[in-house]
Amino acid sequence: MTRAKRNRLIYNCVTFAVVIIAFIVLQSMIENKTITRALKGQLIPICCWIVMAVSLNLVIGISGELSLGHAGFMSVGAFTGAVISGWLLNAHGMENETLRLVLAIVGGGIAAGIAGVVIGIPVLRLRGDYLAIVTLAFGEIIRNLVNVTYIAVADGHLVFSFLKKNVPEGARMLVDGASGAVKISKISTFTMGFILVLFTLIVVLNLINSRSGRAIKAIRDNRIAAESMGVPVTKYKMMAFVTAAVLAGMAGALYGLNSSTVVPSQFTFNQSINVLVFVVLGGLGNVLGSVISATLLTVLPEVLRAFADYRMLVYAVVLILVMIFTNNPTIRSFADRLIAPVKKLFGGKHSDKGGAQA
Amino acid sequence: MIFLDNLVNGISLGSIYAIIALGYTMVYGIAKMLNFAHGDVIMMGAYIAFCALQYWNMPPLVSLVVAMAACTVMGVVIEGLAYRPLRQAASLAVLITAIGMSYLLQNLALMIWGANPKSFPGSMINIPTISLFGGELKITGATLVTIVANIVIMIALTAFTSKTKTGKAMRCVSEDRGAASLMGINVNQTISITFAIGSALAAVAGILLCSSYPTLQPTTGSMPGIKAFTAAVFGGIGSIPGAMLGGLLLGVIEIFGKAYISTELGDAIVFAVLIIVLLVKPSGLLGKPVREKV
Numbered sequence: 001m002t003r004a005k006r007n008r009l010i011y012n013c014v015t016f017a018v019v020i021i022a023f024i025v026l027q028s029m030i031e032n033k034t035i036t037r038a039l040k041g042q043l044i045p046i047c048c049w050i051v052m053a054v055s056l057n058l059v060i061g062i063s064g065e066l067s068l069g070h071a072g073f074m075s076v077g078a079f080t081g082a083v084i085s086g087w088l089l090n091a092h093g094m095e096n097e098t099l100r101l102v103l104a105i106v107g108g109g110i111a112a113g114i115a116g117v118v119i120g121i122p123v124l125r126l127r128g129d130y131l132a133i134v135t136l137a138f139g140e141i142i143r144n145l146v147n148v149t150y151i152a153v154a155d156g157h158l159v160f161s162f163l164k165k166n167v168p169e170g171a172r173m174l175v176d177g178a179s180g181a182v183k184i185s186k187i188s189t190f191t192m193g194f195i196l197v198l199f200t201l202i203v204v205l206n207l208i209n210s211r212s213g214r215a216i217k218a219i220r221d222n223r224i225a226a227e228s229m230g231v232p233v234t235k236y237k238m239m240a241f242v243t244a245a246v247l248a249g250m251a252g253a254l255y256g257l258n259s260s261t262v263v264p265s266q267f268t269f270n271q272s273i274n275v276l277v278f279v280v281l282g283g284l285g286n287v288l289g290s291v292i293s294a295t296l297l298t299v300l301p302e303v304l305r306a307f308a309d310y311r312m313l314v315y316a317v318v319l320i321l322v323m324i325f326t327n328n329p330t331i332r333s334f335a336d337r338l339i340a341p342v343k344k345l346f347g348g349k350h351s352d353k354g355g356a357q358a
Numbered sequence: 359m360i361f362l363d364n365l366v367n368g369i370s371l372g373s374i375y376a377i378i379a380l381g382y383t384m385v386y387g388i389a390k391m392l393n394f395a396h397g398d399v400i401m402m403g404a405y406i407a408f409c410a411l412q413y414w415n416m417p418p419l420v421s422l423v424v425a426m427a428a429c430t431v432m433g434v435v436i437e438g439l440a441y442r443p444l445r446q447a448a449s450l451a452v453l454i455t456a457i458g459m460s461y462l463l464q465n466l467a468l469m470i471w472g473a474n475p476k477s478f479p480g481s482m483i484n485i486p487t488i489s490l491f492g493g494e495l496k497i498t499g500a501t502l503v504t505i506v507a508n509i510v511i512m513i514a515l516t517a518f519t520s521k522t523k524t525g526k527a528m529r530c531v532s533e534d535r536g537a538a539s540l541m542g543i544n545v546n547q548t549i550s551i552t553f554a555i556g557s558a559l560a561a562v563a564g565i566l567l568c569s570s571y572p573t574l575q576p577t578t579g580s581m582p583g584i585k586a587f588t589a590a591v592f593g594g595i596g597s598i599p600g601a602m603l604g605g606l607l608l609g610v611i612e613i614f615g616k617a618y619i620s621t622e623l624g625d626a627i628v629f630a631v632l633i634i635v636l637l638v639k640p641s642g643l644l645g646k647p648v649r650e651k652v
Binding site for chain 1 (some may be wrong): 392440443444446447448450451453454455457458459461462464465466468469580584587588591620622623625626629630632633636637640641642
């Protein structure tokens, strides 16, 4: 086994181990009832944001395209999921919650994937900041469209319209324009969230380490060189973009079915930016980093409740300081010098171990 | 007449977008960064003008100067504290810092002025409404001032960048930062000046925006900020006439879209037009296409 391969294997194992151990600990805390109420309410959102962050990392860190409309895919997934769940319950009387949740998540993923293909075809022709602005625009368009979408169940049929007056009287509204998806039956579970996180990690880590993943990274590092080596650029960019969209849609469905109402204004540009912050703070291309930063930053505003009114202010200051401290060359080299002796110590130990094993 | 009315409103809104877009495009052209906090500087400018008028009882022109001065200082301080340490860093890191700055400004405003929307006083622009065509077309004072201000700023800025030494230095830095610094241009100072001008314009834009749409709250700046950024890209980011053209077109499209197609889909129409333009002309209307060298 080569060194690079072994490091990758260790990294993947650590990533899965962290997630699984966290799940077991939290699950036992739930059973022992030692978990705080606030944290328990956050568990499913944390799973959703982890999936969002890891999938956006695939686009930004691995594929190297700045996408500012990731919340748009989440929105598609959330509303599709709510509609599927409501339709199965009201039109077909399906009582099995787990089955409904799975179908909703799969449906949300497919719908977001279709949106990803439709958006990806024009968007991926553009580069850099232009790509960023167009993804932003698409996110806003999706939000605007959901704002005027009315979906209802009438006599066992699904009614879909952009005008409220087309929906027959007495129909059971599923998506009510700007009021969003209403009267959702809350069926999301933490276990399903955990399974979704695992699924995401398996998909993304496998993709990164596959032949396709290497092609995607080659395009990121030097598009022209990759192209001249015969790598089909559009195909691989689309692969990363659509995979991320599908995962975001799944996270959206889980998120949507975790509350009784979902409104389109929950998935604004600001939400996309939040996910972007998770990704950048966790480290571009670093999957475990995304998992950790998504978790910490979702919990952080709750922890900062002690500061009450100042918490978002503190959050902003922390964000700016972290960016400056991790990116300023002077501060970085100073920090590296501080860490160097420690690193040397650990590095020495590590190579000893490696030698013994070999 | 409704058509003309919409057109005037569109040009007025577009002028506001254009002035904001100038801030984005100048900073992008020279510092190569997306200053996401620009929309919030607009909001701060509007709040300061509001205080000057309402609480400190200053005359409108003085409050305009106060707001512009305060925003200029704010812009330079933000640049010096948050963006300058990251001059060599990856553009994404700077982007996130700018986003952090945007949160910071919004929450500062929330702390100082509270979440309740304030009604921006109409006394800021004290010009009577003009009636044309026997009262069928009414142009409010705010609209008139906005359009005139836009034209004046456009001319002044073009003259500044092409005639003065500082303006030429700005163009040099935007073209090639390394070469400019070798020619003895102080790059950091030039970037600071750019932020100062952009932020002073943001104060003007904030006052004009709130004179036409008088609800003032901490999030007032974010949506116009995003639209103006879109306008800057639309016209070709980095180009001053492009920002003007993009802003005006965007404003007119938005008002017409809302008037003739659908009120709720106004924003979607604006963004859809943007996407179509970028697909046909990927560097914006007046942007220079970047040649790729292998």
